[in-house]
Amino acid sequence: MKVASEVSGNNVIEVKDLVKRFGDFIADDKLTFTVGKGQIFGLLGANGAGKTTAIRMLCGLLKPTSGYIKVAGYDGFTQSDKIKENIGYMSQKFSLYEDLTVWENIRFFGGIYGLWGKQLRERSEELLQNLGMDQHRDTPIADLPLGWKQRLAFSVAQIHKPAVIFLDEPTGGVDPIARKHFWELISKAAYSGTTVVVTTHYMDEAEYCNQIVIMVDGKIVANNTPLELKKEYQAKTMNDVFLRLAQSASRTE
Amino acid sequence: MRTILFLLQKEFIQIFRNKSMLPIIFLLPIIQLLILANAATQEMKNINLAVVDFDNSTYSQRLINAFYHSSFYTIIPTPQSENKAIDLVHNGDADAVLVINHGFEKNLVKGEKVSVQLLVNSINGTAASLINGYTSSIIQSNAQLFGAGNVEIGMLPVHTDSRFWYNPDLNYKLYMVPGILVILVTIIGMFLTALNIVREKELGTIEQINVTPIKKYQFIVGKLLPFWIIALFELAFGLIIARLVFNLTILGSIPLLFTFAAVYLLVALSFGLILSTSSSNQQQVMFLTFFFMIVFIMMSGLFTPTESMPKWANYFNTINPLYYFMRVNRMIILKGSGFRDIFPEFISMSVLAIVTMFFAVNRYKKTV
Numbered sequence: 308m309k310v311a312s313e314v315s316g317n318n319v320i321e322v323k324d325l326v327k328r329f330g331d332f333i334a335d336d337k338l339t340f341t342v343g344k345g346q347i348f349g350l351l352g353a354n355g356a357g358k359t360t361a362i363r364m365l366c367g368l369l370k371p372t373s374g375y376i377k378v379a380g381y382d383g384f385t386q387s388d389k390i391k392e393n394i395g396y397m398s399q400k401f402s403l404y405e406d407l408t409v410w411e412n413i414r415f416f417g418g419i420y421g422l423w424g425k426q427l428r429e430r431s432e433e434l435l436q437n438l439g440m441d442q443h444r445d446t447p448i449a450d451l452p453l454g455w456k457q458r459l460a461f462s463v464a465q466i467h468k469p470a471v472i473f474l475d476e477p478t479g480g481v482d483p484i485a486r487k488h489f490w491e492l493i494s495k496a497a498y499s500g501t502t503v504v505v506t507t508h509y510m511d512e513a514e515y516c517n518q519i520v521i522m523v524d525g526k527i528v529a530n531n532t533p534l535e536l537k538k539e540y541q542a543k544t545m546n547d548v549f550l551r552l553a554q555s556a557s558r559t560e
Numbered sequence: 561m562r563t564i565l566f567l568l569q570k571e572f573i574q575i576f577r578n579k580s581m582l583p584i585i586f587l588l589p590i591i592q593l594l595i596l597a598n599a600a601t602q603e604m605k606n607i608n609l610a611v612v613d614f615d616n617s618t619y620s621q622r623l624i625n626a627f628y629h630s631s632f633y634t635i636i637p638t639p640q641s642e643n644k645a646i647d648l649v650h651n652g653d654a655d656a657v658l659v660i661n662h663g664f665e666k667n668l669v670k671g672e673k674v675s676v677q678l679l680v681n682s683i684n685g686t687a688a689s690l691i692n693g694y695t696s697s698i699i700q701s702n703a704q705l706f707g708a709g710n711v712e713i714g715m716l717p718v719h720t721d722s723r724f725w726y727n728p729d730l731n732y733k734l735y736m737v738p739g740i741l742v743i744l745v746t747i748i749g750m751f752l753t754a755l756n757i758v759r760e761k762e763l764g765t766i767e768q769i770n771v772t773p774i775k776k777y778q779f780i781v782g783k784l785l786p787f788w789i790i791a792l793f794e795l796a797f798g799l800i801i802a803r804l805v806f807n808l809t810i811l812g813s814i815p816l817l818f819t820f821a822a823v824y825l826l827v828a829l830s831f832g833l834i835l836s837t838s839s840s841n842q843q844q845v846m847f848l849t850f851f852f853m854i855v856f857i858m859m860s861g862l863f864t865p866t867e868s869m870p871k872w873a874n875y876f877n878t879i880n881p882l883y884y885f886m887r888v889n890r891m892i893i894l895k896g897s898g899f900r901d902i903f904p905e906f907i908s909m910s911v912l913a914i915v916t917m918f919f920a921v922n923r924y925k926k927t928v
Contacts, residue, residue: 366771367926388773396771400764406577407570418566419772 317344318377319471319502320365325374327360334360336525337374342504342518344470347497349516350506351545353553357525358506362475365504366396379470392420395464399476403448403460409435410444413463420467434462454485461492465501472496474505478512490515510546519545521552528552563774567782571756575786584752585790589744589798596740597733597806607691610638610645610654617665623676626702627658632694649681656680656691733806738889739862741798742882746856749791749825751849753832757783758845761836770926780921784829791825792818811896820888820902823909827881830916837923856882884909 320342327335335357342348350358363369365378367387376383379393403412413431417423422430435441438458448456457477464472474493478486490512497503497517505516513519514533521529521536529536529552533545542548575581609627613620627633636654638645648654659677667674678695682688760766769779795818802808810817832849839845859866859873860882866874877883884905891897899906 368767368770391771391773394771396768398764398767400767402763402765402768404570404574404765405763406574411570411573415566415570416768416772418569419563419769419774421563421773423562423566 318342319344319346319379320348320504321375321377322365323375325361325364325376326372327357327364327369328372333525335364338522338527340520340527340530342471342502344502345497345500346517347493347503347505347515349513349519350504350522351508351510351513351519351549352506352522353508356522356553358522359475361522362473362504362506366394366473367391368396392467393470395467395469395472397457397460397464397472397474397477399479403456403463405449406447408445408447409440409451409459412448412459413466416463417466422467430466434466438462452485454481454488457481457485457489458492461489461496465496469501471502471504474503476506476508478507478509486512510544510549513545513549521549523553523555524557563778564781564785567774567778568785571782571786575790585748585794586797588747589741589794590801592744593737593740593798593801594805597736607633607694608636608653608655609633609695610636610648610657612638612640612642612645612657612659614640614662615660615664619665619668620660623660623699623702626698630698646679649679654681655687656695658695734808734894735890736862737802737806737808738893739860739886741795741802742860742885742889743857743862744798745791745795745821745825746828746853746882746885748794749787749828750832750835750853751846752790753784753787753829754836754839754845754849755842756787757833757836758839758842762841776921776924776926780833780924784826784833787832788822788825788829791828792821795821808893810893812892812898816899816902817889817892820885820892820906820909823906823913824881824885826913827909827916830913830920831881833920834916834923837920837925856880859883860886862886878908879912881909881912884912 318341320340322341323339325335325338326333338361350361352358360369364371364383365376367383367390371383378390381387381389381393383390404415407415410431413434414427417427417430435444438455440455440459443451443455448459451459461472461474461477478489481489486509493503493505494515505512507513516533519529519531519533519536520527529539529548531539536548537543537545540548540551542551611624611627613624624635627635636648638648638654638657642657642659645654645657645659649657657677657679659679661674661676664674664676676699678692680688680691680695757766760769799808799810831852835848835852836845839848859869859877859880861877862882866877866883866887869877888897888902888905888909891902895901
């Protein structure tokens, strides 16, 4: 499957031998993978496995030590500003401005992605309606329930219609229903052609992904569809697959 | 350009939505000016004087009366003994002892030189020299009233007649107010900028900004400009308060004052930005800023004239932005100095501004 997608030339992300060192510590060791357009790509691993480091390098927040990165057709070492125009990012550390209202946040992030005037207004109306948050446009973010904040943050991260959206443990701390709502949004985005890269440690969420990479101690130990992985490890759920692979980990927090 | 406008809009909404911000902007200058200008005065208001009068004559009584009538002195009951009077200084009951020797009146009448002895508690050097000066001048002026020659006071035989330019009444409030305005503007500029950026770090929102294609200079302008505007407004507000409360008139040109302040603020704000890039939380940046503020303020000449500082301090002050602004602020406000007078300071300040801005832009990194 990996070979097939490389050949198709439809890859939105290409990573080869990507390494990140912090002094003597190798956070990510020779990561190699590709992600096709419109895919939901899951990056799984225990805490400390190197997922967040990997995603931060893909977003241009962290300089890689060595290797090759191409995101949305741009080189990760030399064209990180170009990459930033074409990606969205939402982190576990919640990143809307709590003291601004829903509308003010949308306007601000839309504005710095280059939207303005009529275009900005239309895009925000569309966004608010899709979320069903029309009547909450003037509510400060601080007063919204966590699940709503997360869905809003996800939509705001897509306000400029990026090619890829990166989600770093986006559903931490909310109940299963809010998580389900959130994943509906992810599927919708992928369906419309946006590539989604998501890290999580909820294994039920892993089932929704088209492609899974499992990381242990900074290395990739598995890369396949959930179905193939379950077959390969003769497991009923992704949870079993993960436990089997991750038990060998030596780096835990 | 549009990006900067969106950033500015967001910053201003956040600044004014923050409930503690408005009191800081409006109350801080009023409180600081009122309290500091009155407390940081170098006038001596209440000198406790012990008088040992061995002469006990009409003339000696007249001299003592002169102190009685001065609002600066309180004559405290004193035993007829020099040693016991000195004990009063030891106990802290008296600030100074005036000893009038036997024969004071007799010698005055004869037209001979007379001396009185003044002992001053000099733990606080500034206070001691002030007491010395005040007391001497009272004795001198009275000696003239007696129609006699000079009265020699302890070791101070020189008769001086001073006149103070630019501040004829030696009103220390007039001297302090421009200095306090400098501190005020610095606090607004440096502290608020540093805190604001570190707060975004703490909340994690700065990361969200860093994944956007926003340019470094756009972010920095967006962060500095609001506080630059607020600090300039603060200076205007402070000057109005100083005018209303202390009747401070600006002798020099107001545009010149604000031009210099604008350049100064570039330094203060960039410095705040540099400190914020070296800190990961608000406590750290508070301590760091506080440390530099104290050093800059103490060396700036707010309280002690920089001319009397050691050489190394004067070398240090060539890179102390507060030193220049403190000087220029007083020059323009009290002396009415023009652009030509402050030209050297203006050049130094501009160089500092370029250097600090360069560092600020370089220190801030979108990628870690």
